[in-house]
Amino acid sequence: MAYQLRWGIISTGGISHQFVKDLLIDPNTRNVQDVIHKITAVGSRSIEKAREFIDNLGLAGDKDVKAYGSYDEVYNNADVDVIYVATPHTYHYENSLDAIKAKKHVLCEKPVTSNCAELRSLLAAAKENGVFFMEAMWTRFQPSSLEFKKISDSGELGLPVTVHADLSGNFNIENIPRTHRILDPILGGGALLDLGPYPLVWAIMALYENPANGGTKPTITGSILKTPLTGVDCNTSITLNFNQSKLAAQAVLSCSINIDSMNPGVTIRYERGAIKVASPIFVPKSFVVQYFDEKGAVTKEKERAFEYVGRGMYFQADEVARCIRDAQMESSLWGHDKSLLEMEIFDEVRKQGGYELPPGVEKVL
Ligand SMILES: NC(=O)C1=CN([C@@H]2O[C@H](COP(=O)(O)OP(=O)(O)OC[C@H]3O[C@@H](n4cnc5c(N)ncnc54)[C@H](OP(=O)(O)O)[C@@H]3O)[C@@H](O)[C@H]2O)C=CC1
Numbered sequence: 001m002a003y004q005l006r007w008g009i010i011s012t013g014g015i016s017h018q019f020v021k022d023l024l025i026d027p028n029t030r031n032v033q034d035v036i037h038k039i040t041a042v043g044s045r046s047i048e049k050a051r052e053f054i055d056n057l058g059l060a061g062d063k064d065v066k067a068y069g070s071y072d073e074v075y076n077n078a079d080v081d082v083i084y085v086a087t088p089h090t091y092h093y094e095n096s097l098d099a100i101k102a103k104k105h106v107l108c109e110k111p112v113t114s115n116c117a118e119l120r121s122l123l124a125a126a127k128e129n130g131v132f133f134m135e136a137m138w139t140r141f142q143p144s145s146l147e148f149k150k151i152s153d154s155g156e157l158g159l160p161v162t163v164h165a166d167l168s169g170n171f172n173i174e175n176i177p178r179t180h181r182i183l184d185p186i187l188g189g190g191a192l193l194d195l196g197p198y199p200l201v202w203a204i205m206a207l208y209e210n211p212a213n214g215g216t217k218p219t220i221t222g223s224i225l226k227t228p229l230t231g232v233d234c235n236t237s238i239t240l241n242f243n244q245s246k247l248a249a250q251a252v253l254s255c256s257i258n259i260d261s262m263n264p265g266v267t268i269r270y271e272r273g274a275i276k277v278a279s280p281i282f283v284p285k286s287f288v289v290q291y292f293d294e295k296g297a298v299t300k301e302k303e304r305a306f307e308y309v310g311r312g313m314y315f316q317a318d319e320v321a322r323c324i325r326d327a328q329m330e331s332s333l334w335g336h337d338k339s340l341l342e343m344e345i346f347d348e349v350r351k352q353g354g355y356e357l358p359p360g361v362e363k364v365l
């Protein structure tokens with residue numbers, strides 16, 4: 001019989017809606033029979049918004065789904081196994097901590113916290129309370145990523161040499177309110193924390209996770225151009241050097257909030273080929289593998305394409321359900337070490353680029 005995981009949803013914003021919509025899709029459509037998902041509680045700062053959210057998702061007739069005008073009531077609901085945290089970045093720490101203290105498992109949106117110290121504190125609390133914790137790095141669980149990993153790690157193209165990855169978005173920053181989460185430093189605004197996780201996940205998959213790397217951390221160089229509108233980072237670049245005896249490879253990553261991404265969003269060059277990942281890089285539906293001859297000319301090209309129902313946010317939820325069912329405290333695909341590496345890199349890039357969040361916003365320093 002399928003294992004049922006009962007979800008409490010924290011906040012009623014854009015991504016919560018997308019996530020719940022996906023959770024409601026029959027797992028059989030993606031050939032999954034071992035786990036199923038059920039929404040049992042939705043918490044908002046306003047009870048009206050919680051009710052409207054439930055209504056808009058067609059759940060108003062389901063007596064098992066409770067609407068709450070506070071987040072605490074969701075954490076304290078005995079019919080909730082796991083909390084999905086989808087508030088703005090700088091609230092992830094306090095919302096996740098409250099959930100953990102109520103002994104709930106947690107799936108927390110990216111970026112997992114504002115900084116590495118907050119994440120370390122959360123992981124200690126999760127361990128102490130015996131609960132599962134994962135950053136919602138949904139890209140890592142896409143069928144395209146799983147297939148990419150097989151090819152990348154197999155060695156059929158040789159070792160990876162460079163990763164170029166960009167995720168940008170034109171947020172029309174001149175014309176949106178300064179309080180929008182992408183512009184407001186109080187909400188952790190800017191390109192790095194919002195978009196940075198996605199170019200980085202490709203560097204982590206291709207280089208950090210490569211068997212030849214053996215878990216070695218990279219050296220980090222970062223550069224930030226801030227917008228005078230609010231002082232958040234507008235254009236940010238990161239260079240990561242993975243340099244040890246078995247692997248010498250470099251990732252060049254970038255993200256911007258005032259231009260659109262180009263296609264392909266990611267190119268990974270190997271000793272004997274390349275993989276070009278289609279945009280959007282957070283949920284790519286295809287990639288192209290190129291095989292080179294000795295002179296670097298393309299001898300063969302193969303495309304891999306992937307289709308499924310919905311947006312594909314349920315693949316990470318299936319992983320959460322399996323981990324909780326099997327009493328695992330973290331995922332083997334997107335474990336705590338990778339979120340820690342992400343936050344260490346972002347801390348260092350913010351330090352080098354001189355981007356500090358306003359006093360008091362980072363809860364642990
Ligand atoms: N995985 C993905 O593809 C995506 C992930 N995200 C991540 O999800 C998080 C939320 O993003 P998104 O849904 O776009 O954001 P929204 O602004 O659409 O929603 C955030 C929600 O958080 C709640 N909230 C609590 N405190 C505040 C506050 N002080 N200001 C504003 N809202 C607050 C509100 O819900 P309420 O009023 O109900 O309490 C609000 O609706 C971000 O961290 C982002 O990085 C975002 C987009 C895509």
Ligand SMILES: O=C1OC[C@@H](O)[C@H](O)[C@H]1O
Pocket residue numbers: 169194195282
């Ligand atoms: O997670 C995300 O993915 C898509 C982007 O458009 C969005 O700003 C970001 O939060």
